[in-house]
Amino acid sequence: MERTIYFKNSPKIIGVCSIGGPKECAGTLGDKIEIKLNDDTFGEKTFEQAESKMLYAVIKNAIKNADKTEKDIDCIIAGDLLNQIISATFAARNFSSGYLGAYNACATFTESMLLGGALIDGGYLNNVVCATSSHFSSAERQYRYPLELGSTRPPQAQWTVTGAGATVLSKSGGGVKITGGTIGKVVDFGVTDVNNMGAAMAPAAADTLYTHFKNTGTSPNDYDIIVTGDLGALGSRLVKDILWEKGYDMNKNHVDCGELIYNVAEKEYQGGSGAGCSSLVFCSYFYEKLLKKEYKKMLFMATGALLSSVSSGQGESIPAIAHAVVIES
Amino acid sequence: MKTSKDCVNQNYLDFVAEISPKTNEKRSLLRAFWVGGFICSIGQGLRYFFQEVVGLTGDELASYVSIVLIFLGSLLTGLGVYDRIGKYAGGGSIVPITGFANSVVSPAMEFKTEGYIYGTAAKMFTVAGPIIVFGVSASVLVGLIYFVIYRIF
Amino acid sequence: MDILLMFLKVFAVGGAICTVAQLLINYTKLTSGKILVIFLLSGAVLQAFGLYQYIVDFGGSGATVPISGFGYLLSKGAMEGAKESLFKAITGGITAAGGGIASAIVFGYIFAVLFKSKSKKN
Known part of the structure; x- marks a missing residue:
């Protein structure tokens, strides 16, 4: 595959x-x-x-x-x-x-x-x-x-x-470009807590990252920064733990948009989430960094929890997905 | 086809439970206690007022106390204050009758954008509906059982 | 002095009931709607066995203001009605709790029409 x-x-x-x-x-x-x-x-x-x-x-x-x-x-x-x-x-x-x-x-x-x-x-x-x-x-x-x-x-x-x-x-133009990516698959580890999206999404995020590293023959150190979408503090920790077990260490260069977006004062919660989280953070912060070539190679992966109020009402667990793109400047 | 049960990875779920942040137990209980006690004390104050000043007694007295508290709960919800109390106090503001009022008004306000009939009126009971359903059913059941008991003995 | 003591009892009983609710929130993942139903039914069932009356006699509004007091009122009304006739056995509870239900609906509708959901920042 x-x-x-x-x-x-x-x-x-x-x-x-x-x-x-x-x-x-x-x-x-x-x-x-x-x-x-x-x-x-x-x-x-x-x-x-x-x-x-x-x-x-x-x-x-x-x-x-x-x-x-x-x-x-x-x-x-x-x-x-x-x-x-x-x-x-x-x-x-x-x-x-x-x-x-x-x-x-x-x-x-x-x-x-x-x-x-x-x-x-x-x-x-x-x-x-x-x-x-x-x-x-x-x-x-x-x-x-x-x-x-x-x-x-x-x-x-x-x-x-x-x-x-x-x-x-x-097709043509400036310096920041998308050179590839990995399509995520739907992963579900049986998390049912609708308040714990980070835990629901972490397995999918880890799967996509693992697949990407394996298929491209790269390791976390080949990227200036690895940015995830909205895992939050707990989800980020889980992803790093899962990947660590599989032999990839991304403790040094991983950042989560959800963790980044709000002030530290919000720390009693896990951070931001939502479809607008990754796009807002990428378009406001990371794009500028890439333009200035402060980051030359970035692995950018938004993560999504694929539930609806109907599915959680019917007691289903929360499937999740993550897609990664490689952005270079 | 896979069901949600087939997806369960118990090792992972145990690990998540282990490292998930916990609610600050003592603090949350203390807050629930004092806010809950305070709301009930307001009720008691109203009770004295209606008893001594207005001169009400019995069921009428109890009903007026509830009505005023429900009024206050609804008003605070409308002003956007009650959810803040709820975030602070948890059970302390959910369980008193003011919390019931909050659960009626909040969805009604929220769905007003869908119209005054199918929005406000129909969605009013999305949270509080079960309380009316179970409350009324329980009371009818208790009434019937006691009716049979009184007739037999 | 009596009044002060009564307020103390009200505070303690009301606070204790709410603390139990908080314990439920902390330890089970029950949502607020379910907690309200559980407390309502416990009040109704306890009163069906004649027990909630003791808590009310001791704690006054501390026992009647929580939603369990609403359940108590429903049961109490039904039990009193049952003494008189079948019809009153069925309507007694709703009659007793009528003020609460009517005011919740009317105030609920009025305030919902008057106010709008606010933007939240935390």
Whole structure:
């Protein structure tokens, strides 16, 4: 089974844009976020509309930042966490480009980069936008409880990021490029606690990393940095433990976007999560680092927990997935 | 086809349970105790007020106390305060009748975006519905059993 | 002095009931809705055996304000109704708890219409 792909023509990442809610902007990456919201309703009536508008804003700005116009964009590949990915669809309603809806929960961002990269590398398309979003208030309502319900948040819980990020992939252009990646498989170790996403996703994350290292013959030290999506503090520890057992040590150069995004003061929880977590952090922080060549080779892997409120209501465990892309500058 | 049971990797789950952070036991119990005790004391204060000042007695007295507490619980939920109390106090604010009010108002507010009938009114009981269902069923059952007992003996 | 002692008892009993709920939260992964149902039913069942009355006599509002007191009220009303007729055996509990249910629904609807869910930061 060959799950690792190598892009011969290395699609370039020529523009990005990120947007974050008030809590995200107050976090460690606050000043790197391009569009900072003071109000997480973004002037809309519902949180769902707000999420869609965030996605619309990042796609629009990313195209502008890439010095392209809407006409140049062949296709938008986007996804989010809401039922039937309405945020992405309603955002795409504003564009004349093609649209492919993608869903792999919080792993959607790297999934869309792999798909977009393959479409460009194969010569089918010239410019593709990959974007994902999430919103605390709309996700909370869908996956957990009403916002105003006075329930306790257990210490293993994560906080859904209010934010979005978009990248423009192109056949030609700038220095940052995607050189390959590994497609994840669905892994389930039987975790049922919906508050412990990190533990649910860690086995899938470890599987993809292991497969990637094995197939490419690389080791963690071959990358300047290994970035995971939203495993949180607990999930990160689990992944490192599992890989350590398999002979790979990534204690030195591993960073998790979920752990990174909020201030240390939030440490009683595990950090951020959500489809917007990895895209927001990549587009605000890591892309700049890659442009400046502070990181030359980055392994970027978003992780997703593939549950729904129906499946957890029916007592099913939480399957998870992780897709990795190699980004070089 | 695999079921969720087939996926269970017990070694992993045990390890996760071992290293997962735990709730601060003493602190959470202490908070639940004092907030719960405090809300009940407010109830007792209201009880004295309705008894001494208004002159109510019996069931009517008890009902008025509940009504005022439910009013307060609903108001605090509407103002966006009750969930904060809940995060601090846990069981201390869930179990008192104010917590019941909170569980009625919070989904009703949340789903208002889907309309006043199918949103607010229909979703009002997503959390509190079981309480009404089981409460009313239990009371009918107890009534019937006691009715039979009283008739036989 | 009596009043002070009573408040002390109320605080202790109410606090103790809530502490039991917190223990349940810490040790089982029960959600708040399930905890409310468990407490409601325990109040109703204890009263069906005539036991919750003792807690109420001792702890006053400390026993009636928690949701278990709501269960107690439902059972107590049903038991009193059962003395009179079959019809009142069925409606007694709901009659006794009617004030609470009606106010929860009416206030619930009004406040839900008046207020909007707030954005949360922690």
